[in-house]
Amino acid sequence: xxxxxxxxxxxxxxxxxxxxxxxxxxxxxxxxxxxxxxxxxxxxxxxxxxxxxxxxxxxxxxxxxxxxxxxxxxxxxxxxxxxxxxxxxxxxxxxxxxxxxxxxxxxxxxxxxxxxxxxxxxxxxxxxxxxxxxxxxxxxxxxxxxxxxxxxxxxxxxxxxxxxxxxxxxxxxxxxxxxxxxxxxxxxxxxxxxxxxxxxxxxxxxxxxxxxxxxxxxxxxxxxxxxxxxxxxxxxxxxxxxxxxxxxxxxxxxxxxxxxxxxxxxxxxxxxxxxxxxxxxxxxxxxxxxxxxxxxxxxxxxxxxxxxxxxxxxxxxxxxxxxxxxxxxxxxxxxxxxxxxxxxxxxxxxxxxxxxxxxxxxxxxxxxxxxxxxxxxxxxxxxxxxxxxxxxxxxxxxxxxxxxxxxxxxxxxxxxxxxxxxxxxxxxxxxxxxxxxxxxxxxxxxxxxxxxxxxxxxxxxxxxxxxxxxxxxxxxxxxxxxxxxxxxxxxxxxxxxxxxxxxxxxxxxxxxxxxxxxxxxxxxxxxxxxxxxxxxxxxxxxxxxxxxxxxxxxxxx
Numbered sequence: 001x002x003x004x005x006x007x008x009x010x011x012x013x014x015x016x017x018x019x020x021x022x023x024x025x026x027x028x029x030x031x032x033x034x035x036x037x038x039x040x041x042x043x044x045x046x047x048x049x050x051x052x053x054x055x056x057x058x059x060x061x062x063x064x065x066x067x068x069x070x071x072x073x074x075x076x077x078x079x080x081x082x083x084x085x086x087x088x089x090x091x092x093x094x095x096x097x098x099x100x101x102x103x104x105x106x107x108x109x110x111x112x113x114x115x116x117x118x119x120x121x122x123x124x125x126x127x128x129x130x131x132x133x134x135x136x137x138x139x140x141x142x143x144x145x146x147x148x149x150x151x152x153x154x155x156x157x158x159x160x161x162x163x164x165x166x167x168x169x170x171x172x173x174x175x176x177x178x179x180x181x182x183x184x185x186x187x188x189x190x191x192x193x194x195x196x197x198x199x200x201x202x203x204x205x206x207x208x209x210x211x212x213x214x215x216x217x218x219x220x221x222x223x224x225x226x227x228x229x230x231x232x233x234x235x236x237x238x239x240x241x242x243x244x245x246x247x248x249x250x251x252x253x254x255x256x257x258x259x260x261x262x263x264x265x266x267x268x269x270x271x272x273x274x275x276x277x278x279x280x281x282x283x284x285x286x287x288x289x290x291x292x293x294x295x296x297x298x299x300x301x302x303x304x305x306x307x308x309x310x311x312x313x314x315x316x317x318x319x320x321x322x323x324x325x326x327x328x329x330x331x332x333x334x335x336x337x338x339x340x341x342x343x344x345x346x347x348x349x350x351x352x353x354x355x356x357x358x359x360x361x362x363x364x365x366x367x368x369x370x371x372x373x374x375x376x377x378x379x380x381x382x383x384x385x386x387x388x389x390x391x392x393x394x395x396x397x398x399x400x401x402x403x404x405x406x407x408x409x410x411x412x413x414x415x416x417x418x419x420x421x422x423x424x425x426x427x428x429x430x431x432x433x434x435x436x437x438x439x440x441x442x443x444x445x446x447x448x449x450x451x452x453x454x455x456x457x458x459x460x461x462x463x464x465x466x467x468x469x470x471x472x473x474x475x476x477x478x479x480x481x482x483x484x485x486x487x488x489x490x491x492x493x494x495x496x497x498x499x500x501x502x503x504x505x506x507x508x509x510x511x512x513x514x515x516x517x518x519x520x521x522x523x524x525x526x527x528x529x530x531x532x533x534x535x536x537x538x539x540x541x542x543x544x545x546x547x548x549x550x551x552x553x554x555x556x557x
Contacts, residue, residue, distance in 0.1 A: 035102070036109030044103040051099055055090035058082065062089065062242050066413065091215070092245070104208050111201045118194045126174045126186035129498040136518030138532040143506065144513040144543050152513040153543065155501035159183040162499045162515065165538055171497065184500040196488025203485055206478030214471035219243045226322045226339045226461040230258040233312070233466065255309045258287040262319060262460040266388055277387055278347060284316055284462050311468065318463030320344050321351055323371055323395060324456040329360035330449050339459050342371045343415055349373045349388040353395070354417050356404050360451065364404045367453065368417045369397035375438060393458050394438035398427040401450050425450060494522035495531060515539060
């Protein structure tokens with residue numbers, strides 16, 4: 001007979017669980033938690049370092065706008081696209097600023113909760129003594145008393161003395177269950193480790209804030225001063241000026257600097273011909289007036305020894321020669337007289353010279369050529385400079401007349417003469433030849449009655465870099481604090497220790513007190529065993545007169 005089974009009813013299929021949507025507030029909370037993770041801060045710090053790389057690969061407009069213009073002209077296809085991507089203004093670009101601000105917010109959101117949490121942990125009591133101390137990585141037992149008739153201390157007395165000894169070792173202690181059969185003490189040390197960690201991140205925030213302060217309210221300017229001339233710290237007196245984003249020119253310190261003399265020392269060791277003539281030292285004698293009405297002070301400015309005027313740093317960054325030239329125009333009037341700053345091009349100070357004389361009449365005049373500090377010449381060769389010192393200064397010039405283009409309002413490079421709209425008077429390739437001015441031929445008449453040019457003297461000049469960064473000192477302090485915090489977080493160990501005392505009898509029936517103690521490290525600590533040995537030596541010295549017997553040792557570390 002066949003048994004008929006009734007089929008089981010199928011279970012109803014469970015519909016998928018619908019997860020509620022986060023909503024705008026939930027999404028904002030989730031995004032905030034992701035942003036304030038330490039891993040996110042590290043990623044943003046790495047992105048900030050990567051984002052700064054283009055600032056060293058491409059010329060920056062804030063440092064050298066002419067170099068940016070030249071780069072775009074030399075790369076007509078790629079240059080405009082790089083400019084649109086703000087790769088010539090990296091540190092003020094939107095994308096760099098976004099990474100910078102996100103990193104700042106991430107650090108703030110990460111550090112502040114950790115600081116609050118650590119403050120609460122600092123004020124809280126050490127954790128209670130675990131029931132089974134023997135399971136800790138470092139565990140010891142010490143028997144007190146019971147030897148040579150020495151009386152054993154009471155458990156309460158042993159715990160209180162252990163607490164006092166641990167406190168002297170820098171632990172914060174909390175005695176527990178005094179008066180019971182098994183009193184104990186809980187101890188903890190190394191709380192400064194987390195303080196160092198928080199200090200490091202707070203100092204990193206300080207560095208970011210300091211850099212931002214310098215970028216917003218600082219400035220950097222360049223000025224060339226010829227011997228005998230002065231510079232006043234005003235906006236109109238700078239050759240180039242790069243202000244911070246929120247800088248106000250009224251904040252400039254009203255000091256003045258006068259260049260009295262400049263000395264350059266050159267190597268004169270004939271036994272070392274390879275380095276003969278190379279510069280060894282530069283010194284500028286200045287007269288500085290801190291503010292209007294103040295007493296002028298004579299100071300010396302040298303390389304790597306900047307001048308500090310009320311927080312504004314003045315650096316010596318360059319030097320050269322400035323020949324004094326007088327130009328008389330075709331009508332017999334002095335159209336120009338003064339020093340002309342030249343640009344050195346080699347180790348013997350062969351310097352390029354450009355002079356534009358827009359006031360000359362009837363035509364504007366222009367000159368371009370070289371200054372040779374120690375001119376030497378061989379038959380059939382072009383004169384050259386043999387030494388950087390002024391032993392035989394000479395000028396080799398080409399002259400032009402016509403329209404210099406200065407009246408058009410278009411900015412021009414003062415060290416470049418555009419000859420497109422000029423007619424040549426003198427040059428190396430013209431029939432008139434170049435203009436040669438030296439100690440024997442001080443003045444030369446220009447062709448076609450255009451006037452004359454006279455070589456009067458040679459002066460020295462210095463290039464100054466004036467730098468004001470209100471975030472410099474806070475950044476240095478933040479760096480020092482970050483270093484201290486890093487050292488604290490690396491070398492301070494976070495440890496917990498528990499000591500429990502109980503009464504027992506040894507094999508001879510003599511009453512004694514058993515002191516068991518264990519240690520636990522927060523994280524990896526290869527010095528935990530050494531700390532346990534120090535505590536063992538501490539108990540031995542503390543109860544040496546009571547007869548100490550160590551009879552059990554258990555180390556899992």
